[in-house]
Amino acid sequence: MRFNRLRAANFRNFTLLESAFPEGAQFICGRNGQGKTNLLEALSLVTSLRSFRTSEIPALIRWESQPRECTLVYEIEHEQLGETVLEVRLRPGSKQVSMDGNPVRKLGDILGIFPTITFSSQDIQILRGSPGLRRRMMDLMFVVMDPRYYTVLTRYHQALKARNALLKQRGSAAQRRPFEDLLVREGWTLMEMRRRLLEVFNPHFQSAYSGISGVEEEPVLQYQPSVNADAAGAYEDVFVSQLRRDQESGTTNRGPHRDDLEFRLQEHGAREFASEGQQRGLVLALRMGMVGWYRQRGGTPPVILADDIVGELDAGRRQGFWRMLGGESQIIATGTVFPREDDFHNWIHWTMEEGRVSRDREESS
Amino acid sequence: MSSSFELLQQCLKRLPGLGYRSAERLALHLLVEQPGACEELMAVLAQARDSVHACPDCGNLCEGDVCEVCADGSRNRAILCVVETVTDLRAMERAGPYRGLYHVLQGKLSPIHGVGPEQLNLAGLSGRLDQLPVEEVILAVSNDIEGEATCHYIQEEILAGRGLRVSRIGFGLPSGGGIPFADATTLRSALEGRRNCD
Ligand SMILES: [Zn+2]
Numbered sequence: 001m002r003f004n005r006l007r008a009a010n011f012r013n014f015t016l017l018e019s020a021f022p023e024g025a026q027f028i029c030g031r032n033g034q035g036k037t038n039l040l041e042a043l044s045l046v047t048s049l050r051s052f053r054t055s056e057i058p059a060l061i062r063w064e065s066q067p068r069e070c071t072l073v074y075e076i077e078h079e080q081l082g083e084t085v086l087e088v089r090l091r092p093g094s095k096q097v098s099m100d101g102n103p104v105r106k107l108g109d110i111l112g113i114f115p116t117i118t119f120s121s122q123d124i125q126i127l128r129g130s131p132g133l134r135r136r137m138m139d140l141m142f143v144v145m146d147p148r149y150y151t152v153l154t155r156y157h158q159a160l161k162a163r164n165a166l167l168k169q170r171g172s173a174a175q176r177r178p179f180e181d182l183l184v185r186e187g188w189t190l191m192e193m194r195r196r197l198l199e200v201f202n203p204h205f206q207s208a209y210s211g212i213s214g215v216e217e218e219p220v221l222q223y224q225p226s227v228n229a230d231a232a233g234a235y236e237d238v239f240v241s242q243l244r245r246d247q248e249s250g251t252t253n254r255g256p257h258r259d260d261l262e263f264r265l266q267e268h269g270a271r272e273f274a275s276e277g278q279q280r281g282l283v284l285a286l287r288m289g290m291v292g293w294y295r296q297r298g299g300t301p302p303v304i305l306a307d308d309i310v311g312e313l314d315a316g317r318r319q320g321f322w323r324m325l326g327g328e329s330q331i332i333a334t335g336t337v338f339p340r341e342d343d344f345h346n347w348i349h350w351t352m353e354e355g356r357v358s359r360d361r362e363e364s365s
Numbered sequence: 366m367s368s369s370f371e372l373l374q375q376c377l378k379r380l381p382g383l384g385y386r387s388a389e390r391l392a393l394h395l396l397v398e399q400p401g402a403c404e405e406l407m408a409v410l411a412q413a414r415d416s417v418h419a420c421p422d423c424g425n426l427c428e429g430d431v432c433e434v435c436a437d438g439s440r441n442r443a444i445l446c447v448v449e450t451v452t453d454l455r456a457m458e459r460a461g462p463y464r465g466l467y468h469v470l471q472g473k474l475s476p477i478h479g480v481g482p483e484q485l486n487l488a489g490l491s492g493r494l495d496q497l498p499v500e501e502v503i504l505a506v507s508n509d510i511e512g513e514a515t516c517h518y519i520q521e522e523i524l525a526g527r528g529l530r531v532s533r534i535g536f537g538l539p540s541g542g543g544i545p546f547a548d549a550t551t552l553r554s555a556l557e558g559r560r561n562c563d
Pocket of ligand 1 (some may be wrong): 421422425
């Protein structure tokens, strides 16, 4: 797919963000705070209706807007759907989507139909930060890789909320049991899906890493489930064994909502043992691995959004990165200086100032 | 400080589905544009309030001792269909094919909204199963986590050990849709295709 145009009203701190994208690779230059990241964030929302920067919808809506809502209108050229206009309306606590004027009743139905991959300079936090960031990354990737994942994840969290409410209300065992049965069933399905999808993803991750870094360092994304169990029954046993602790704390302590993921390199945890350059290479490989997954799946190639990432890379990885991106996807990148060592793309140069994008007259080839 | 008009408007706005604008429009309509409609509405409302109540047997809307469904001797008393709301019951009646009795739960288990078994019409269900010659119970409750948990609960705590045939209706509707959105054909095929619960 490719974006032809975006119009975002009341998104973040901008009354209006508007941009049209002609054929070719787009590079948007500008000082910080001019809206480059916001523009890419708005574009990336189209894939799973979630931001790569926050899980809070209110943070996306311009504070002064009256009523509190923002509207994103995407004009997209899509291999299967043809020219499509998608409108996303965000209000605190609600998301509404319409496609060519028809409301989309079940949001799960459009997840992954408009694929984008975002490379962000913040991605390094996925490796270094708290487990919640890695779970979020995993969920965002997996809803795209398997449409059933979204259903299972949603059902698990509904059952979890209900059970936690009953723990706080000191509900009886008879009241808890139906929700606990569902929680264990959906939880086990979720764990199996995570394990299986990681197996599918790891080869893509590995070839992306060696493609960018030019070295074989055996990177692995390793699943670290909150409950170590190799069968549904064993998971249920652990779940049951936690009951007293759960009742005392008024919350469910173990389960897929506490899962984690480890980046490993040469059989060591990358968080502690990898160099800065290796860590950057690993998070790039995470995104580039998804590009590879899409290529293998066939169908619509994803749009690639790269938010200010090349500046932090050494020359070798920069070269590897541009080469791996290839030419079949639309690329929209941002930075503070135009790319110099890229022999693989002909960039169209834009400058962004206060939410406005203007095309530079002089372009390098 | 509030005028009577503002009070009326606020009161209307609290009704389901009405926003500020539509509440204002209704208030103006009743007071200014069609005062006659206001008289009529007041009379009808008072009459309905005095005569309509929940059927003591099934929970359906009712004006006499029992509701029309319970009073209808031609209905099959061996089948009982459990629904969440009167809205669901009415949708099933409009669709037509079902000829058994109903039981309205008046909701579903929802711990996050503070709805437990005591808030639902479950005691009534046990009592009716003791009295009626029921052979089959159809659980026509929504397909989400709370609906499924409600079905589990009813099976474990109320139906267990009674030797009844228990089935669930699969609506085959996009999630979010429920009985009110089902047409006659959908409901008929859902009833025919109902699956036994284990
Ligand atoms: Zn009745």
